[in-house]
Amino acid sequence: MAKILRQAKCCHRCILRFFDCRNNSLYFYTEKELQLVFDHLLHQSSQSASPTCTACLGCFQYAGDDTTILQPICAKLKQEQYETDSFALVVTVPISMNHRDHLLKLHVQDQLDKQASKSKIETGLDRWKKFGIRDAKDLYRSITGRELERTSCLQYNPDSAFHIKLTLEHPATESEHLFLTQVKDPVLRVRKVKKKGMTHTIGDSRQNISEALNALTPEDAHALTTIPPTPPKERCILSNISMHHDSAYTGGRYLKLSRECSQTPWVVRGKKLADMSVSGCIMDVFKKYHRCDDLKFVTAGREDANVRMLGTGRPFYFEVVNPRHPILSTEECVQIEKEINTCSSSHVVQVRNIQQIKREDTQIIKQGEEFKRKTYQALVWFSEPLTQDILDRCNEKGSQEFVTAQNTPVRVFQRRGAAIREKTIHHLTLRKAEEVKDTHLGIVTMNTQAGTYIKEFVHGDLGRTLPNLATIAGVKAADLIELDVLEVDLEWPPSSHVV
Incomplete structure (x- = not known):
């Protein structure tokens, strides 16, 4: 042979x-x-x-x-x-x-x-x-x-x-x-198409050729070729x-100190609705150190552009696409934090706990979407002056866990399917906003289940969220003026972050 x-x-x-x-x-x-x-x-x-x-x-x-x-x-x-x-x-x-x-x-x-x-x-x-x-x-x-x-x-x-x-x-x-x-009954069928002024043959992939060869008889082979x-x-x-290079992963937590900054670039119909974004403020520094083709920004939930992220910050990680420098040293992670926290956008976005993580660690963020807890602080306007009775009703209700049923909010109905979601309010307190003279303003601090629509919980969304803060307080209406996220209760970066 x-x-x-x-x-x-x-x-x-x-x-x-x-x-x-x-x-x-x-x-x-x-x-x-x-x-x-x-x-x-x-x-x-x-x-x-x-x-x-x-x-x-x-x-x-x-x-x-x-x-x-x-x-x-x-x-x-x-x-x-x-x-x-x-x-x-x-x-x-x-x-x-x-x-x-x-x-x-x-x-x-x-x-x-x-x-x-x-x-x-x-x-x-x-x-x-x-x-x-x-x-x-x-x-x-x-x-x-x-x-x-x-x-x-x-x-x-x-x-x-x-x-x-x-x-x-x-x-x-x-x-x-x-x-x-x-052949008489060909398995391989090709055709020519024009694309961008050039003629291309399609239909002759390697798989199609293999299937045609398996169907080819010796007689046809001898008759049609050498x-x-x-x-x-x-x-x-x-x-x-x-x-x-396979993707690398670098994680940490970010703080957003501005109410005029989106989490990612916010463009609608070609118009930029927020001048700055969290990813835009920090991405270039990570890209410089990893020397990569691209970065994919993944976070544990998100806040609206007019909501600040304070406290210990929101967990995030970058999937680093095709890195030339895949593994960052501890010193480099510290230097990344220093560069971001002292640059021209440091009054808007800051980072902390930057560390190299494993790919399997990223599942923590995805799995925590439904089960993590968040702490918020909101400046709320009530349709009536805040009396002791209103404070007592809200604080008594918030001293124990309770469930609010939220129909899909009107503001997101175009991108979310209609459903009633039951979310747990773990703790809620209300106090007067003593910093201002307006007696209609109060400070609400609450710890809730992930995925709770806080704005709708405050104003009720035309009765689509029940109970809501207005019904609990026993007033005609309540409206959210400002909102801050104080804590995202998720261990991140994980203790097993060592690569």
């Missing part, structure tokens, strides 16, 4: 692959050593130059080549400056290797059929038909990974968080698979190198 593949002008590495050899160490021998073994096996002269392989189109012959493969990768590593001690390889091989492997297998079967009919020995043929062809990407990763490990001084580890993606192409054969569209495939005149090329 090796002789048949050699006669079809397959390289020795492809012959090993067709034999489904799983001993990776074989692939680490030099080209010269493997060439000598096969020259001896097939009685061929070691002096003859090897043409470009029919099966791999030169991918494996030149895998780990210093000039065309390793040097460009190392140059990219130097340019990007990722901080890592290991790498994994992601490889895209030429699309034409898919059908060439299939046609070469048909060729071998044809030759073995002829030999079996002459010698009446079928064991070799039966064994071959059970063979699978080893995935080309596995072999390429094994060869190139070992060579790059030696050249770059990084450890090749398939489970590494840092990925180097190599795209190999062979332009001369990239449309060979279209013979599959010429078996074995014609050896190529040129080798494949490395068309693209890209690098990507």
Whole structure:
């Protein structure tokens, strides 16, 4: 069988692959050593130059080549400056290797059929038909990974968080698979579309090609294309190198000291409704230290733009997309806090407890959405002057937990489904606003279940929230003037934050 593949002008590495050899160490021998073994096996002269392989189109012959493969990768590593001690390889091989492997297998079967009919020995043929062809990407990763490990001084580890993606192409054969569209009842159906002035072929994905090859009969294959495939005149090329590091996660707590700052950029119909945002004030500093492509800002709930976040702050984390510097030191976390808390926007946003966290820690914020508690302080106007009876009614009711039923508020009805949500008010106190002379103003402090609509609890939302502060106080109306969040009761960053 090796002789048949050699006669079809397959390289020795492809012959090993067709034999489904799983001993990776074989692939680490030099080209010269493997060439000598096969020259001896097939009685061929070691002096003859090897043409470009029919099966791999030169991918494996030149895998780990210093000039065309390793040097460009190392140059990219130097340019990007990722901080890592290991790498994994992601490889895209030429699309034409898919059908060439299939046609070469048909060729071998044809030759073995002829030999079996002459010698009446079928064991070799039966064994071959059970063979699978080893995935080309596995072999390429094994060869190139070992060579790059030696050249770059990084450890090749398939489970590494840092990925180097190599795209190999062979332009001369990239449309060979279209013979599959010429069978009587084709599985592969392609069409051409124009996009941005350019013509593109769609419908010939690798999966579609594989399905068409599985449905291809040997008779159709012999009638529509050449078996074995014609050896190529040129080798494949490395068309693209890209690098990507798995996301890192950095968390902390933020304080919002302004009533004119949204949590994230607030734009409606192209108009910016708040000049500043929490994410906008702090994102650039994190991006500078992580040297990343992007950041995703995630928080434990949110407050409106005109609500301050005080006390210990609101928990948040950044998902750091493709960081060159994934792990921050303790000193760097302290420096991030210092830069944000002393910059020009420090009177609006400040941060604390900045730490590196694990990915699994982020579930704490998501799981706490329904069960965490929050403490608020509100300046409230009552339709009647605050008497001792009103104070007593509110403080007596708030001394024990009670439940308020909230229909979806009118102000969010366009983006929230209609539902009645029962929320627990754990504690509530009311006192007069002695700082001002208006006897209609009071200070309400309350501890509530996450997801409680505080504004609606105060004014009742046209009777859609019951009981509400007005009904508890026994007055006609109450309205919220100012609101502050004093505490988000969530352990964050978690005590298990060490990466």
